[in-house]
Amino acid sequence: MSIKLDQVSLVHPNGHRAVGNVSFEIDSGERVAIIGPSGAGKTTLLRLLATALRPSAGEIRILGDDPWRVGRGVLRELRCRVGMVHQAPPIPPRQRVVTAVLAGRLGRWPLWKGLASLVYPVDIEGARQMLARMEIADKLFERCDRLSGGQLQRVGVARILYQQPDLLLTDEPVSAVDPALSDRVIGELNSEAIERGVTLVASLHAVDLALHWFPRIIGIRGGEIAFDLPPARVTDAMLKDLYASEAAVPTQTNAPLAMQPTGIRRKPMCS
Amino acid sequence: MRLVHWLVLAALLAVTWASFAFLSLDLGSLLTGEARAQMWKYVVSFFPPDMSAEYLVRIGHGTLETIAISAIGTAVAAVLGLALALPASGRFGAVPRAVARLILNFLRSIPDLVWAALMVMAAGLGPFAGTLALAWHTAGVIGRLFAETLENAPTEPAQALRLSGSRQSLAFLYGTLPNVVPQLVAYSLYRWEINIRMAAILGVVGAGGLGQMLYFSLSLFQQKQALTVIIAMLLLVVIVDGASAWLRRRLAD
Numbered sequence: 001m002s003i004k005l006d007q008v009s010l011v012h013p014n015g016h017r018a019v020g021n022v023s024f025e026i027d028s029g030e031r032v033a034i035i036g037p038s039g040a041g042k043t044t045l046l047r048l049l050a051t052a053l054r055p056s057a058g059e060i061r062i063l064g065d066d067p068w069r070v071g072r073g074v075l076r077e078l079r080c081r082v083g084m085v086h087q088a089p090p091i092p093p094r095q096r097v098v099t100a101v102l103a104g105r106l107g108r109w110p111l112w113k114g115l116a117s118l119v120y121p122v123d124i125e126g127a128r129q130m131l132a133r134m135e136i137a138d139k140l141f142e143r144c145d146r147l148s149g150g151q152l153q154r155v156g157v158a159r160i161l162y163q164q165p166d167l168l169l170t171d172e173p174v175s176a177v178d179p180a181l182s183d184r185v186i187g188e189l190n191s192e193a194i195e196r197g198v199t200l201v202a203s204l205h206a207v208d209l210a211l212h213w214f215p216r217i218i219g220i221r222g223g224e225i226a227f228d229l230p231p232a233r234v235t236d237a238m239l240k241d242l243y244a245s246e247a248a249v250p251t252q253t254n255a256p257l258a259m260q261p262t263g264i265r266r267k268p269m270c271s
Numbered sequence: 272m273r274l275v276h277w278l279v280l281a282a283l284l285a286v287t288w289a290s291f292a293f294l295s296l297d298l299g300s301l302l303t304g305e306a307r308a309q310m311w312k313y314v315v316s317f318f319p320p321d322m323s324a325e326y327l328v329r330i331g332h333g334t335l336e337t338i339a340i341s342a343i344g345t346a347v348a349a350v351l352g353l354a355l356a357l358p359a360s361g362r363f364g365a366v367p368r369a370v371a372r373l374i375l376n377f378l379r380s381i382p383d384l385v386w387a388a389l390m391v392m393a394a395g396l397g398p399f400a401g402t403l404a405l406a407w408h409t410a411g412v413i414g415r416l417f418a419e420t421l422e423n424a425p426t427e428p429a430q431a432l433r434l435s436g437s438r439q440s441l442a443f444l445y446g447t448l449p450n451v452v453p454q455l456v457a458y459s460l461y462r463w464e465i466n467i468r469m470a471a472i473l474g475v476v477g478a479g480g481l482g483q484m485l486y487f488s489l490s491l492f493q494q495k496q497a498l499t500v501i502i503a504m505l506l507l508v509v510i511v512d513g514a515s516a517w518l519r520r521r522l523a524d
Contacts (some may be wrong), residue, residue: 052434082438090427092449102447107436114441163435 089156343404356417378411401478
């Protein structure tokens with residue numbers, strides 16, 4: 001079992017309930033997309049999984065541990081095995097791309113190695129490989145504030161690939177990346193999860209990307225689970241209902257979802 | 272004008288007059304012919320400045336000493352200031368924060384000239400006392416500025432690294448420091464610029480550099496040499512102001 005949530009709620013200090021009574025389990029090696037309108041609680045849910053937020057109620061187990069009951073040492077061990085890609089990668093603007101990518105493995109490095117890498121990057125080749133998978137190997141020594149939003153998001157993904165965690169969490173990792181590259185980035189994340197047999201949980205704004213790449217779709221609205229199904233069983237009505245607060249079901253190009261003759265939207269390619 | 276304003280004005284005039292009376296200052300004696308003649312004689316005695324090669328060498332030595340005092344003093348202050356700014360920014364809890372702030376306030380509230388007088392007693396006459404004096408006072412000023420910079424730095428980058436298992440020290444070095452370094456360097460350069468000017472007068476209490484030369488020559492009634500020192504100080508300040516402004520402009524982008 002990779003993730004287990006039991007009646008988990010999160011109430012922000014201002015009284016807003018971002019997540020309410022959510023329960024689900026995700027097995028090791030599963031690939032799950034979380035979709036839902038803005039403000040549905042996607043980011044909060046991922047931050048709960050990343051051990052960034054402590055649930056106000058309910059129980060949460062990540063990779064077999066309850067992160068809020070274990071000691072500091074165990075928690076740090078656990079966090080080494082969890083990687084998160086943020087929608088706006090929190091990377092210092094003046095940092096070089098290579099350093100930002102190598103920072104992914106700081107948890108596993110001894111102190112001296114972390115210090116040495118500040119003076120001269122200790123694994124340039126490793127960083128270059130991960131950036132190549134994101135098609136930005138040429139930006140290796142660029143400063144991060146010289147990158148576009150989409151390029152920075154890909155640096156964030158390269159960092160998590162370099163970290164090699166057992167649980168990959170990504171919060172709208174391609175919101176600023178153009179459609180063709182988005183497909184490539186989500187594809188790389190999926191093949192990473194398949195090759196190493198690790199778990200991937202991704203929140204996505206573009207529903208077509210989610211339906212295309214992930215064998216399991218969790219739709220959330222108002223902090224609660226609306227549905228939890230394989231993509232073939234997610235119907236138009238469910239999506240319309242889920243995105244009732246928005247003008248249309250969001251896709252990469254904002255075109256309506258393509259319907260295949262059998263009524264199945266798209267076959268997941270990697271399941 | 273209202274009556275209150277008139278009363279305030281009258282009170283101010285009365286206080287000014289009372290101060291003169293209390294200190295027995297006689298402004299009138301400044302304007303007598305004799306006083307003016309004496310002042311003129313003293314001003315003229317400064318000219319021409321002593322431009323002998325031998326004295327210029329000593330001036331050069333004093334200038335270098337002043338620059339060195341300010342550079343080392345500022346560098347030590349930057350290190351000490353950063354060490355105090357970390358707890359003062361609340362990174363280690365409320366108690367270390369309060370203690371560090373108290374130390375910074377103490378260091379800062381004693382002016383550098385007073386520190387210099389104290390250090391001359393502790394470390395003896397000469398540049399070492401001046402360096403220590405600048406280091407103490409500047410550490411207080413710079414530590415406070417560093418602490419505020421650290422408090423205002425975004426927490427997300429370091430937090431993200433902590434969440435992927437990084438230890439706190441490395442998360443700080445990789446996540447926080449790159450965001451604040453330009454600001455820390457700019458503050459240090461600015462304080463260095465101030466400290467060069469300060470180092471030039473610290474010598475008056477015996478803490479080395481150009482100030483000490485000025486004090487000696489004035490005490491020994493060698494006005495021509497004193498003028499050379501004053502010119503050297505002026506040149507040093509003009510050059511340093513220009514260089515520092517240029518450097519900080521370059522660093523800003």
